[in-house]
Amino acid sequence: MNIILCVKQVPDVTEADIRIKKDGKDIEKEDLEMVINEWDNYAVEEAVRIKEKYGGKITVITLGDEESEDVLRRALAMGADEAIRIDEEGFEGSDPRGIALGLYHVIKDLPFDLILTGAQSADMGWAQVGVLLAGMLNIPYATLAVQIEIKDKKVIVKRELESNTFENVELPIPSLITIQSGINEPRYVSVLGIRRVRKLKIEEKFLDDLEIPPDKVGEKGSIIESMKLMPPPEGKGAEIIEGSIEEVCERLAQIIKEKGGL
Amino acid sequence: MIPERELFWHAGPKTLFYLLSLVSVSIFFYGLTRHISVWKKGLKKEKIHLSCKSIGSVIKDGIFAGRILKGDISAGIMHLLIFWGFSFLFLGTIVLAFDHYIYHFLFGKKYLFFSFSLEVAGIMLILGLFLAFIRRYVQKIGRLENKREDFIVLLWLVLITFTGFFLEGLRLSYQNPEWKKFSFFGLLFSNIFSKDTAYMIYPFFWWIHVLLSLSFISAIPFTKLFHMIASPLSIYIKDQPYFIVPVEEREDVFTYRELIQIDACTRCGRCVEICPSSGVGEPFAPRDVISLIKEKIFFGKKTEYDPKLIWYCTTCGACLEVCPIYIPPFRIIRELRAREIEDGTRVPALMAQTLERLYKYNNPWVSSKKRTEWVKGLDIIDITKEKEEGLLCYFVGCTTSYETRAQEIARSFSKILNRCGVRFGILGRKEPCCGDIARRVGEDGLFEDHTISCIELFQEYGIKEVVTSSPHCLWTMKNEYPLLKDIDISFFHYSQILERLINEGVLNFKKGLNIKVTYHDPCYLGRHNRIFDSPRNVIKAIPGIKLIEMEHNKENSLCCGGGGGRMWQEELDVDVKMSERRIMEVYDTGAEIVITCCPLCLIMLEDARKTKGLEESLKVMDLNEFVLMALE
Ligand code: SF4
Numbered sequence: 059m060n061i062i063l064c065v066k067q068v069p070d071v072t073e074a075d076i077r078i079k080k081d082g083k084d085i086e087k088e089d090l091e092m093v094i095n096e097w098d099n100y101a102v103e104e105a106v107r108i109k110e111k112y113g114g115k116i117t118v119i120t121l122g123d124e125e126s127e128d129v130l131r132r133a134l135a136m137g138a139d140e141a142i143r144i145d146e147e148g149f150e151g152s153d154p155r156g157i158a159l160g161l162y163h164v165i166k167d168l169p170f171d172l173i174l175t176g177a178q179s180a181d182m183g184w185a186q187v188g189v190l191l192a193g194m195l196n197i198p199y200a201t202l203a204v205q206i207e208i209k210d211k212k213v214i215v216k217r218e219l220e221s222n223t224f225e226n227v228e229l230p231i232p233s234l235i236t237i238q239s240g241i242n243e244p245r246y247v248s249v250l251g252i253r254r255v256r257k258l259k260i261e262e263k264f265l266d267d268l269e270i271p272p273d274k275v276g277e278k279g280s281i282i283e284s285m286k287l288m289p290p291p292e293g294k295g296a297e298i299i300e301g302s303i304e305e306v307c308e309r310l311a312q313i314i315k316e317k318g319g320l
Numbered sequence: 321m322i323p324e325r326e327l328f329w330h331a332g333p334k335t336l337f338y339l340l341s342l343v344s345v346s347i348f349f350y351g352l353t354r355h356i357s358v359w360k361k362g363l364k365k366e367k368i369h370l371s372c373k374s375i376g377s378v379i380k381d382g383i384f385a386g387r388i389l390k391g392d393i394s395a396g397i398m399h400l401l402i403f404w405g406f407s408f409l410f411l412g413t414i415v416l417a418f419d420h421y422i423y424h425f426l427f428g429k430k431y432l433f434f435s436f437s438l439e440v441a442g443i444m445l446i447l448g449l450f451l452a453f454i455r456r457y458v459q460k461i462g463r464l465e466n467k468r469e470d471f472i473v474l475l476w477l478v479l480i481t482f483t484g485f486f487l488e489g490l491r492l493s494y495q496n497p498e499w500k501k502f503s504f505f506g507l508l509f510s511n512i513f514s515k516d517t518a519y520m521i522y523p524f525f526w527w528i529h530v531l532l533s534l535s536f537i538s539a540i541p542f543t544k545l546f547h548m549i550a551s552p553l554s555i556y557i558k559d560q561p562y563f564i565v566p567v568e569e570r571e572d573v574f575t576y577r578e579l580i581q582i583d584a585c586t587r588c589g590r591c592v593e594i595c596p597s598s599g600v601g602e603p604f605a606p607r608d609v610i611s612l613i614k615e616k617i618f619f620g621k622k623t624e625y626d627p628k629l630i631w632y633c634t635t636c637g638a639c640l641e642v643c644p645i646y647i648p649p650f651r652i653i654r655e656l657r658a659r660e661i662e663d664g665t666r667v668p669a670l671m672a673q674t675l676e677r678l679y680k681y682n683n684p685w686v687s688s689k690k691r692t693e694w695v696k697g698l699d700i701i702d703i704t705k706e707k708e709e710g711l712l713c714y715f716v717g718c719t720t721s722y723e724t725r726a727q728e729i730a731r732s733f734s735k736i737l738n739r740c741g742v743r744f745g746i747l748g749r750k751e752p753c754c755g756d757i758a759r760r761v762g763e764d765g766l767f768e769d770h771t772i773s774c775i776e777l778f779q780e781y782g783i784k785e786v787v788t789s790s791p792h793c794l795w796t797m798k799n800e801y802p803l804l805k806d807i808d809i810s811f812f813h814y815s816q817i818l819e820r821l822i823n824e825g826v827l828n829f830k831k832g833l834n835i836k837v838t839y840h841d842p843c844y845l846g847r848h849n850r851i852f853d854s855p856r857n858v859i860k861a862i863p864g865i866k867l868i869e870m871e872h873n874k875e876n877s878l879c880c881g882g883g884g885g886r887m888w889q890e891e892l893d894v895d896v897k898m899s900e901r902r903i904m905e906v907y908d909t910g911a912e913i914v915i916t917c918c919p920l921c922l923i924m925l926e927d928a929r930k931t932k933g934l935e936e937s938l939k940v941m942d943l944n945e946f947v948l949m950a951l952e
């Protein structure tokens with residue numbers, strides 16, 4: 059079972075104070091740590107588990123700057139075998155189609171049985187790159203997988219639907235699956251693990267090598283234009299309680315009482 | 321007639337006996353080499369050094385049962401009786417063989433003395449075995465776990481000893497020598513049978529005795545009896561220098577030291593009795609983890625243990641304090657954790673999150689690098705900015721930097737230092753994690769990274785003296801950094817600096833405080849770093865203070881439950897928390913304030929005070945806060 063994994067590096071915003079850049083098109087990333095996209099991390103784990111069970115090779119691909127090699131190394135440490143980085147230059151500001159095109163031009167020449175991607179990215183959240191890529195490759199796909207089973211050259215995918223319902227779909231090989239978070243428990247990657255793959259070569263691809271019409275990628279090639287980023291407006295029902303811990307608690311208890319919670 | 325004894329009297333055939341002896345000794349040596357070959361796998365490049373001090377320990381704690389007697393006199397007496405009785409009888413057999421094959425000297429008075437001593441040894445052995453039976457099966461001592469093996473071994477020894485005396489009795493009843501009163505114990509068995517019956521059944525019982533004894537010898541390496549060999553070794557190696565094998569060079573996690581220690585464990589259960597985690601009913605017992613590993617490594621059993629077990633230990637060190645043969649289960653558990661971390665698939669989720677945060681943000685608390693929030697409003701030099709050399713470097717530490725309650729330690733300590741005019745500085749935003757957490761949970765690659773960043777920082781700014789908030793940082797820097805890199809830096813804990821300031825007369829208390837307080841020894845300050853008196857001296861320097869000791873104090877202190885990574889593993893807690901057990905002990909002293917010296921203890925006790933509803937009656941304070949209160 060040869061697997062291609064598409065992953066992405068995103069800023070870690072779990073506890074950060076997010077500030078929006080002056081031009082309103084992105085957030086300030088200087089002070090933020092870059093990490094692997096949460097959904098992609100589950101995808102890596104799932105790929106490694108499939109490999110451990112059925113053998114084969116995992117090739118992990120990302121589209122990003124040099125710093126994003128970190129996520130590739132992390133995937134290598136978890137059990138991927140080869141890594142390819144498509145350099146970001148020329149792709150900046152791409153919409154999901156632009157990104158999918160970049161991935162497509164690398165993947166079309168590779169042999170594979172399965173492609174796994176995260177269901178969506180933590181930063182842009184389009185949840186489209188995976189399906190667009192499947193379309194370009196002309197292979198079937200399933201999204202939001204919460205369980206994958208492989209049986210006689212078929213893949214049975216349990217998909218998450220609305221309000222706690224699921225469906226099972228059967229896909230042939232090759233096909234593409236986008237992974238929902240929580241499908242597994244990703245393994246811990248130790249510093250030793252990362253050190254061990256430090257010296258593995260990461261293949262690099264550049265826009266010029268990929269025969270992609272340059273007017274299809276980057277900001278210019280985008281069909282979608284990002285106009286302005288803004289924090290969600292403060293709703294009416296929201297009250298931000300300020301003050302010392304004691305004061306906050308007291309107010310909180312008071313509200314709960316008022317609303318009949320106690 | 322001259323008193324002496326004819327070997328192989330009315331017994332044989334000798335050749336068969338020799339053959340069986342050979343078989344039994346061969347099995348023994350085969351078993352022994354199996355153990356040794358496992359030990360050797362861990363030997364790496366380190367050698368075991370000859371040390372008189374260590375030999376002294378073996379004599380004191382092995383031959384004279386020093387640590388076995390401590391805390392459990394009956395166990396000590398039992399062991400002494402069995403050990404001495406057994407050793408004398410064993411020596412006696414060798415002497416007899418020597419007399420028979422090499423040089424005949426056992427006759428006349430010498431023989432009588434010999435015979436008499438062996439009687440005494442035999443009686444000691446029997447008394448010891450009797451005591452063991454009582455302890456195990458009548459008194460049913462809680463910490464003793466009863467497996468089938470324990471019963472068989474005991475019974476075996478009893479049978480060997482009794483058949484020995486019985487044989488002696490039979491021989492006496494047939495020979496009826498005039499010196500028979502020297503064999504006073506065997507004599508008791510001499511009147512059971514008539515002379516002729518005795519003669520007739522003697523060979524039969526002789527063979528039983530021989531078979532029991534020979535099989536006993538060959539069973540030593542395959543049963544808990546092997547502690548005869550491994551335990552003295554375990555005592556011997558306790559003072560051998562530690563070493564840390566860099567992660568990239570190590571093939572497996574255990575060094576020879578741990579392998580011998582695992583092998584030596586007698587399952588006495590003292591560690592379980594003292595372990596704070598076992599004590600509050602968590603499903604963990606250090607002895608059991610060791611037993612499982614031992615069965616796996618030395619006896620090739622495929623026992624899988626629940627991987628969750630190894631995360632319970634707080635590395636408090638209480639077990640090492642009581643183990644009769646100085647086994648530190650927490651070090652062995654640490655190595656098991658290292659294995660799990662390397663594998664990665666079974667690391668508990670919360671632990672993994674904490675480690676990832678440590679890796680990315682250099683602290684286990686928040687995904688942020690804002691390390692110096694606590695400094696607000698205080699005048700403190702940042703060594704990395706002012707480049708002033710020769711300052712005392714205050715290494716604040718992660719918990720003290722980030723955790724709101726613990727920040728008070730840093731604030732009050734800095735205020736005291738400023739008041740006393742001590743020139744000191746901090747490393748500001750550049751201060752890394754010291755590596756304690758990574759080390760304790762087995763993330764050794766990360767520990768190496770942390771160690772290197774700290775040492776490089778100290779060297780870059782010419783730092784020679786470091787004082788830490790946390791006893792954990794102190795232990796790691798003082799004891800583990802030098803194992804990775806040669807450094808020339810002195811490390812202190814703040815309680816030592818406070819004590820020094822008091823002794824120098826810089827810090828003095830004009831006013832008195834009329835309060836009853838108690839002091840909680842943090843495991844890493846007390847047991848690990850052996851600093852018991854400094855904080856007590858500081859407290860006592862304040863006039864009017866009445867310091868009451870808790871039931872568990874100094875080396876017997878009870879862990880707050882925060883060390884060894886447990887602070888970030890709440891999912892392991894059970895109904896009663898370790899900190900709650902401790903705070904109730906504080907409460908029992910009737911003290912108004914409990915003072916402690918470690919950010920983790922401070923947080924844990926503070927929490928326990930709240931969950932136990934003691935907010936009105938009790939205060940938890942850091943030593944610095946307390947000193948500051950006395951000053952103001
Ligand atoms: S580790 Fe030590 S104290 Fe614990 S059971 Fe083994 S020998 Fe006894």
Ligand code: SF4
Nearest residue numbers: 595633634636637639
């Ligand atoms: S170090 Fe403490 S918590 Fe760990 S096994 Fe020993 S006594 Fe128990």
